[in-house]
Amino acid sequence: MTKKTYHVSIDDDVLKKYRIHNTGERQIDFYIMIYLNSPDGWSQDGYFFEPVEKYKADVWIRMSLSKTIEEICGNSPMLSCAFLGGKHMYLCAERWFGGAENSGLDIQDYRQYMVSHEMGHILGKEHAKCPRRGAKAPVMLQQTLGIGECIPNTNVKE
């Protein structure tokens, strides 16, 4: 197993907008840990993800508002982002709480997709396309924008 340590932080304006208090923050940490270590996730490539203090972490996961992410990553609105092979991952709060209809996933599955997709970038994976009609949508497809003729999926190995 390859250990990857990470730290989650939630921006103050996210806490305020969604009225997240202490247990709410811990709940988000908990979900992220579950998604990262899910049997559907990168554990299939031998990774184990461990939450640690910020300055000991290999990966910094930050939940931010769309406008903050646009400024940092220069991407389109309402997308999460992560630097390829890098340390920094930004989860779009509006998507975390609102999901993305075009993905065909319910909110829990969409959150899992979001975490696995962005961690995929950290692990050096680039975007994928829907391989053929009726295939499972790859996790490295930008599912937020739509899955084409693929079917919904959260497993990184499909």
Ligand SMILES: [Zn+2]
């Ligand atoms: Zn991406």
